Amino acid sequence: xxxxxxxxxxxxxxxxxxxxxxxxxxxxxxxxxxxxxxxxxxxxxxxxxxxxxxxxxxxxxxxxxxxxxxxxxxxxxxxxxxxxxxxxxxxxxxxxxxxxxxxxxxxxxxxxxxxxxxxxxxxxxxxxxxxxxxxxxxxxxxxxxxxxxxxxxxxxxxxxxxxxxxxxxxxxxxxxxxxxxxxxxxxxxxxxxxxxxxxxxxxxxxxxxxxxxxxxxxxxxxxxxxxxxxxxxxxxxxxxxxxxxxxxxxxxxxxxxxxxxxxxxxxxxxxxxxxxxxxxxxxxxxxxxxxxxxxxxxxxxxxxxxxxxxxxxx
Amino acid sequence: xxxxxxxxxxxxxxxxxxxxxxxxxxxxxxxxxxxxxxxxxxxxxxxxxxxxxxxxxxxxxxxxxxxxxxxxxxxxxxxxxxxxxxxxxxxxxxxxxxxxxxxxxxxxxxxxxxxxxxxxxxx
Numbered sequence: 001x002x003x004x005x006x007x008x009x010x011x012x013x014x015x016x017x018x019x020x021x022x023x024x025x026x027x028x029x030x031x032x033x034x035x036x037x038x039x040x041x042x043x044x045x046x047x048x049x050x051x052x053x054x055x056x057x058x059x060x061x062x063x064x065x066x067x068x069x070x071x072x073x074x075x076x077x078x079x080x081x082x083x084x085x086x087x088x089x090x091x092x093x094x095x096x097x098x099x100x101x102x103x104x105x106x107x108x109x110x111x112x113x114x115x116x117x118x119x120x121x122x123x124x125x126x127x128x129x130x131x132x133x134x135x136x137x138x139x140x141x142x143x144x145x146x147x148x149x150x151x152x153x154x155x156x157x158x159x160x161x162x163x164x165x166x167x168x169x170x171x172x173x174x175x176x177x178x179x180x181x182x183x184x185x186x187x188x189x190x191x192x193x194x195x196x197x198x199x200x201x202x203x204x205x206x207x208x209x210x211x212x213x214x215x216x217x218x219x220x221x222x223x224x225x226x227x228x229x230x231x232x233x234x235x236x237x238x239x240x241x242x243x244x245x246x247x248x249x250x251x252x253x254x255x256x257x258x259x260x261x262x263x264x265x266x267x268x269x270x271x272x273x274x275x276x277x278x279x280x281x282x283x284x285x286x287x288x289x290x291x292x293x294x295x296x297x298x299x300x301x302x303x304x305x306x307x308x309x310x311x312x313x314x
Numbered sequence: 315x316x317x318x319x320x321x322x323x324x325x326x327x328x329x330x331x332x333x334x335x336x337x338x339x340x341x342x343x344x345x346x347x348x349x350x351x352x353x354x355x356x357x358x359x360x361x362x363x364x365x366x367x368x369x370x371x372x373x374x375x376x377x378x379x380x381x382x383x384x385x386x387x388x389x390x391x392x393x394x395x396x397x398x399x400x401x402x403x404x405x406x407x408x409x410x411x412x413x414x415x416x417x418x419x420x421x422x423x424x425x426x427x428x429x430x431x432x433x434x435x436x437x
Contacts, residue, residue, distance in 0.1 A: 002323065002367070003322055003323065003326070006323060006326040006327075006330075006360075007326065009326075009330065010326060010329060010330055010333065013330060013333045013334065013337075013353055014333060016337065016346075016349065016350075016353070017333060017336065017337045017340075022343070022345055022346070025345075025346065025349060026349075029349055029352065032353070032356070033356075036356050036359075036360065039360060040359075040360070040363055042372070043363045043364060043367060043372065043389065044372040044373055044374050044375075044388075044389030045363050045374065045389060045394040045397075046374050046376075047374075047394055047395075047398055048359070048363060048394050048397050048398055048401060051398050051401040051402065052356075052359075052401055055401055055402065055404070055405040058405055059352060059405060059408055062408065062409060062412050063345070063348075063349070063412070066345065066412050066415070066416065067345070069416075092340070095336060095339050095340050096336065098339075099332050099335055099336040099339075100332075102332060102335070103328065103329065103332045106328055106331075106332075107325065107328060110324065110328070117386075117390070119390075119392055120385075120388075120390045120391065120392065121385055123391055123392060124375060124385055124388060124391065125385070127391075134376055134377060135375075135376050136375035136376065136391035137375060137376075137391045137394045137395045137398070138395075139391075140391055140392060140394075140395035141395040141396075141398060141399065145392075145395060145396075148395075148396065148399055149399065152399040152402060152403055155402075155403045155406050156402065156403075156406050158406075159406030159407070159409055159410055162410050162413070163409055163410065163413050166410075166413045166414065166416075166417055167413055167416070167417075214376065215374065215376060217398070219398060219399075219401075219402050223402075297402070301405075304409050308409075308412075
């Protein structure tokens with residue numbers, strides 16, 4: 001089953017290599033991400049599958065915005081820009097040979113890690129007592145390896161700062177209904193999005209609040225809640241998000257996450273508590289950190305999306 | 315070690331990595347290059363998640379408790395927790411890549427690496 005899906009996955013990647021039309025490449029990328037999410041699910045990792053499904057929506061939207069703005073008028077130019085169609089020439093054979101050589105080296109020297117499961121056994125046998133909750137993945141990224149999560153949140157902050165800085169020359173907001181009026185022509189799309197919208201934000205909040213019990217968590221829920229704002233933009237076509245305030249809120253929440261998580265871990269607050277209150281404390285910690293991470297990720301990606309729209313409308 | 319211990323899923327993901335690498339070194343379009351970076355990231359994530367495949371460990375690591383008998387059927391939670399962060403960081407880097415491309419496009423009005431290089435040489 002999973003091997004078949006992975007072969008299909010590889011075929012779609014080869015199609016992307018051979019394709020010349022950028023619009024088709026973006027659609028292939030959507031299919032590719034869907035297949036990846038399905039494979040993650042079959043490999044026993046629903047958390048990563050949800051994260052992939054949520055991020056693929058954002059990736060596709062970003063590429064579509066980029067394409068809409070910059071490729072509609074240079075489309076004919078694109079066709080001649082990609083690889084030349086001659087099958088046998090030095091220009092195509094030399095990179096192919098190089099890549100096949102690297103592939104052979106990689107396959108020959110790959111380490112065999114199938115017998116190493118001591119770390120898994122340690123985490124799986126102890127996570128409910130050590131960190132709490134039912135989801136071992138959440139227990140690892142909020143308990144055992146919380147510093148990874150902090151630096152990952154820092155990466156999102158850096159990305160938002162970089163995008164705001166690099167697109168600073170297009171401060172002007174697009175006029176209402178000026179650029180994106182074609183979506184208003186499709187009443188069916190707007191009707192369907194209006195039905196989906198509240199479910200989406202409810203699903204995001206559910207994922208955030210149940211992250212320590214079921215698959216999900218701060219990242220996935222935050223991304224789903226941020227996708228709500230894409231839908232909102234599609235329906236109402238307004239640009240009324242206060243990006244400066246949102247950016248400041250994101251930085252504040254990030255500082256809050258760092259201070260809270262590090263103080264809980266360094267001070268060892270759980271050691272001073274009577275054992276009866278320990279599960280309550282653990283669940284409160286997981287819930288609060290997940291909610292803060294969800295808020296931060298949602299803020300970050302709302303800012304990114306609206307910055308892209310602003311760049312596009314300029 | 316070597317060819318004997320190779321699982322089919324690892325072989326497919328490594329092949330995927332090198333398909334992305336081939337696209338990266340041969341594509342002349344910047345947008346296509348960014349897409350191949352996304353492909354490479356996905357291949358790496360799939361490789362790490364597929365590490366536990368041959369032992370039949372396909373249950374998600376969620377539940378009440380695991381004893382020594384059922385432990386072997388649960389997939390490894392550590393790569394999953396690391397790969398969630400990798401997925402979100404991949405989205406962030408893709409956003410930065412696209413913005414860098416937009417600034418480059420504003421300056422040179424093209425999406426072709428070669429044309430940009432030749433313009434830069436002329437300047």
